[in-house]
Amino acid sequence: MSTVRARVAGVTSHRLFWPLVVLVLLLVANAVYRPSFLSIELKNGHLYGSLVDIVRLSAPLILVALGMSLVIATGGIDLSVGAVAAVAGAVACLYISEQPDQNSLGVVLTAVALGFGVALVLGAWNGILVAGIGIQPIIATLILMVAGRGLAQLIAEGQIITINSGPYKVIGVGHLLTLPFAIVIALAVTVLVAVLTRRTALGMIIESVGGNAEASRLAGIRSRRITFLVYVVSAACAAIAGFMMTANVSSADGNAVGLWVELDAILAVVIGGTALAGGRFYLGGTVVGALLIQTLTTSVYAMNIDPQTSLLFKAVVVIVVCLIQAPAFRARFRRRRSAPVTPLEPVGTEKEQVPA
Amino acid sequence: MTTTPLAARPGRAWWRVPPRHVPVLATAALLLVMYAIGVSQYRAFSNIQVVFNVFIDNGFLLVVAVGMTFVILTGGIDLSVGSVVAMTAMVSASLLGDGLHPALVLVIALLLGPALGFAMGCVIHFFDIQPFIVTLAGMFFARGVCTWISTTSIPITDGFWTSAAQHRIHLGENFVSVGALIAVAVVAVAAAVLAYTRLGRNVYAIGGNQQSALLMGLPVGRTKIAVYTISGLCSAIGGILLSFYTLSGAPLIAVGMELDVIAAVVIGGTLLTGGSGYVFGTLLGVLVLSIIQTLITFDGTLNSWWTKIVIGGLLFVFILLQRLVGIRTK
Amino acid sequence: MSDRHPVLTMTAISKIFPGVRALDGVDLRLFPGEVHALMGENGAGKSTLIKVLTGVYGTDSGTITLDGDEVSFSGPMQATAAGVSTVYQEVNLLPNLSVAENIYIGREPRRLGAVNWREMRRRAQELLARIDLHIDVTELLGNYSLAVQQMVAIARAVDIRARVLILDEPTSSLDADEVAQLMRIMRQLRDDGIAIIFVTHFLDQVYAIADRITVLRNGRLVGEYLTSELPQIALVEKMIGKELDALERLDEATSGDDRAAIESGTPLVAADGLGRSGSVAPFSLTIHQGEVVGLAGLLGSGRTEVARLFFGADRADAGRLAVDGSPVTIRNPVAAIDRDIAFCSENRRTEGLVGELSVRENIILAMQAARGWLRPVPRRRQDELVQHWIKALSIRPADPEMPVRNLSGGNQQKVLLARWLITEPRLLILDEPTRGIDIGAKTEIQRLVAQLSDGGMAVLFISAELEEVLRLSHKVAVMRDRQLVTELTNDDTLDAARVMQVIASGSSQEGSVPA
């Protein structure tokens, strides 16, 4: 009996419990509005359904948010991810659009490599500004957020580059073993980042730098190098997201690709339980946060909420998520339960009373 | 032996600038350099009116940035400002359209922002939720109210508003607007509050180390709620100024303004982690952003994307120099 | 005496943190005009008791009365208002504000409702002058050393003129002079009828000033005693709960090695004219394998700076450094660690630990950093090492996954020490390693240092306690005004008085001290 209760307490006190509850509630609300919302069919060998859409559409956000998690863990922030995604997408699409055979795999691979390379350079730029010169991250990345958009538009000369490339399109809308390819990529990158941070010491070192940079330096960690690295990783993630977003619609719009994705990404990270001040980060939480945000967007469309009021709807859900997630909030609505306590080793019972 | 001074420091000459003022002074100096470049490059840049226009055109930005300075000084952040500005303008416009008395409209509009700020502050403090997420929800909410009121812009024809908007206060050959004066007044009041009141000093204390501030017996909760309320108030004033400025309320106005505001505050030398910075620095930050914009307009040859790249570039050069000057003098 | 009423009572106080019962039915009485020492090992619950009193933590049970009225403070603000003024264990001030403000914030002198800065500065200057602290009160507090900050914190608490003054390990970062100053002030306040709770791990200080002692062990009350009726040995026994034979012969610690043997051969580390402008004047110092070099000096004399130069925490701008006889440049801690140099910094909170990370992670941090992130220390090995050092240094609670910020101050210090010991350095720089550590653990650490040096490790040992320095070192380097004035060989003739003379006069010539 008590073990059951303890187990329940263990589950409900898990960081991800409440965001997941809200996520499920949103899905249930959708299902009530339209029962077929939850159904998943197999069409032409592809999984098809709103749930699949949600996961597929959240793939780019998951990617960006993963990189953002690492940046935030070091106590920084990266506002330039949207612009970097736009630049990477624009570079790739521009290259493809200039080739005679857009459907050749080689062309697409070269394009992706080019876009990726440019993104890495941009990430390194951010890293140098923050880690090398010591500019506050929000300003350092704001520079690229503004200029990067201009760069993306410069590449496309303000036009939308439309391409017609089968292999490139796969990145956004292709399928692998019935699963949308975007989901596969997001999953792969998530696993990669998780392995890279949690199976090596990188994660702990990042958390250490974010928790106390000076102490980390004195412990022999090359704090600056780590800080530099996370901005590069963030840009790399943003680049992949950029490919996905442009491949999704087979066109690169320097202005629209990844617009405001930085805010969504930060929100996802924060919902996932990572503090903006840096320190501990939770990749699983980030993924749940991203899914939650996309579900929210999709719900607006699926439940046909009037666009005029959709923002109010979003505000309410975000508030609910953060309130319900806050231990301080729940504590007010729960009676005190005695926490399990490991008794300390007993002290000799001698109690001398001394006259005052 | 007991007279050995503990960690005695070499005497400091009176003319030496305290190190913590260096960033602000560096910013001011760089600003002057930029202005000089503008004057030497562009015709009509040297008109004093150009300077006044900076204040006329950025009055609301300045006021909002002042509010943001309070928040950032405590180590928090307020993403809702742009939306609150829009909401205030929208509510004013629609109430005026309904024929309400302007004084009443003014009161309602000026209460709305602080009320939202107060609510956000309470959530942040009592439930210990990160400001980013709370104010982001506030941002959605206020913007939602805007589109909920109307999806089209609402013109203001009220007499009081139009006269406030179009009244010019002449200073010699040049003029400033009522809004600009209000903005400057807000800056002065805010600077005084930060420097000379307990509230102001507590703001710095919380930014320095919230835990310590708590242990030192300072009213941490009250102060935190206060700064978000102040930011809400400043946004509301900013919204009123904007409605003077444009004589309308539009649901999509001031989108993304929070970033400009945060940028201005940080460029002005305030640390995003809190505890260090000045309202005067924020003023400089707003001026920097504005002068970059002015330089580009005066140039008038950049196309759209080069505009963005040049803004980013100028920002970079400025921040870099600011940083280098700061280091050298340290 | 029995007709007096306690100004403060705490009855049956219990406090539970998730998984830890920090306090269990603790009582405390405090009378006006007394100094009441609160004693106990690291993690016994002293700081927690104080924080419960001032409302930083809520209680799980128990009552508190102040002047006979039951109170329950919602936070330090209320406690201060009710006349309870506290200096918490870690210096809890605001590094971003000036010294003057740190003293007066929350109760600034005002004129016409506005903060009167000039008056505030004047008063701060006066106040600090009374405790012989002559510093620029307009300077940011963060620019001063921990010791100065500690003095400022004390000044602030004292100036509040409360009925109850609580000092949680105020002396841990002070040197003898400052401690004397503090004692003087405490006596004065006591004579004015103020009740003082005093926490320290220095038994001498307890016996010098305390009227009564309350002893805690493992979160429980052991008892309340009159100082005059409780011999030192008995006190220690009550604190650690067992008969003591390990403690008595601390002096044994110094190894009786042959100095000649140590000093033959090339020094492990040799500084030649090493210095950094604005920080410490060029100095020369050699450290041999197996040698313990003590650094003595007053607060702010530059000991920490010397240590930081050896470790590359600051970059030297003059002089040379040689390791094993070959010149090296040490630009950053990484380079120092590569040369097997370790540095246990004095301010554990800002320069030592990463509060959010667990005990385990903090302990392996330096080792992991040296291996690079690609080669994580295998979990099994981590657990072994951590378990070993948790036991060896008796870190409590012995839960390696507990976030280190939840540990008591003394236990945090041990974690920091463990971090460097597992890297098995050849030169270990210890800056105030025994700060805030209880007497049992302190002995343990001193023994450890002696052992390590016997095993060939070189140690640079910095401590505010001159006795400790003398007990452990083979050689004492004396710092004064950011200069290394002289080196003294620690033979039988050297004693604390002699070192003090040198510190005071700035020269090793005997008799040059003006009486």
Add this chain to the structure above:
Amino acid sequence: GGLAGCGNSDTGGDGDSGSSGGGNSKLVIGFSQVGAESGWRTANTNSIKESAAEAGYELKFDDAQGKQENQIKAIRNFIQQKVDVIAFSPVVESGWDTVLKEAKDAKIPVILTDRAVDSADKSLYKTFIGSDFVKEGKLAGEWLVKEKSAATGPVNIVELQGTTGSAPANDRKKGFAEAIAANPNLKVVASQSGDFTRAGGKQVMEQFLKANPKIDVLFAHNDDMGLGALEAITAAGKTPGKDITIITIDAVKDGMQALADGKFNFIAECSPLLGPQLMDLAKKVKAGEEVPARVETEETTFTQEQAKTALPNRKY
């Protein structure tokens, strides 16, 4: 002015007649653009720049990055620089009176392009040149009414709106709704904002398709959203242009291509090529000639057949 004297040799006399006194006889136009948020907008900017260069006028171009404040600032700066004519595409309709009064006081004529302002005082600007968004929506609706006149059962329409609160979105929605009111069988069953982008159009359409078993018509407020929706429709196993009738607005090149390919069914044009007309008006205004209060761009509508013939000469 550092960049003022481009040293262009005189390009014919037509620019000189009305220019202000002083040595410089070249007409100076200050133009404040909304931004570069779409391909349409870029084409609009290019058209104006090219025409100015052709006419030999000096163009001071400013990009307001979608912010009204920036546009007002730019206009103030144009006044400071004493340009001959100010032209701008207002970000929003209201809120221009103050700055336009300043322009008027400085005796600088103002021309509105692309979007109108709602000032009560019509003397604040000389003329307006641009398209009528309401009319575009109406044209789209009218075509649909005609197309579905034979329909007996209900016709389900889904609408992809532009950015919520933007003038084209408001007006096109309004015009369309007015036109389809003529036939009660035509019903908008779902209407969401796709933010004028392809990605937005696609994402919204995906949910429309899942939520509404029977969609007969898609009305998108611009080509881009329509193009995005195409992909969603194809992915859902339907044939665009056949299973679902698609109507859009703008007629950019990609959209025209889709129309010619039979994927779209109808496009109401919204031409960005205002440049030549603007230059002409600027010259007249400066010379003090009378100009009509409202000049509408020459615009048309395209069916699939018309698209095939028009496509080869599409510039943007």
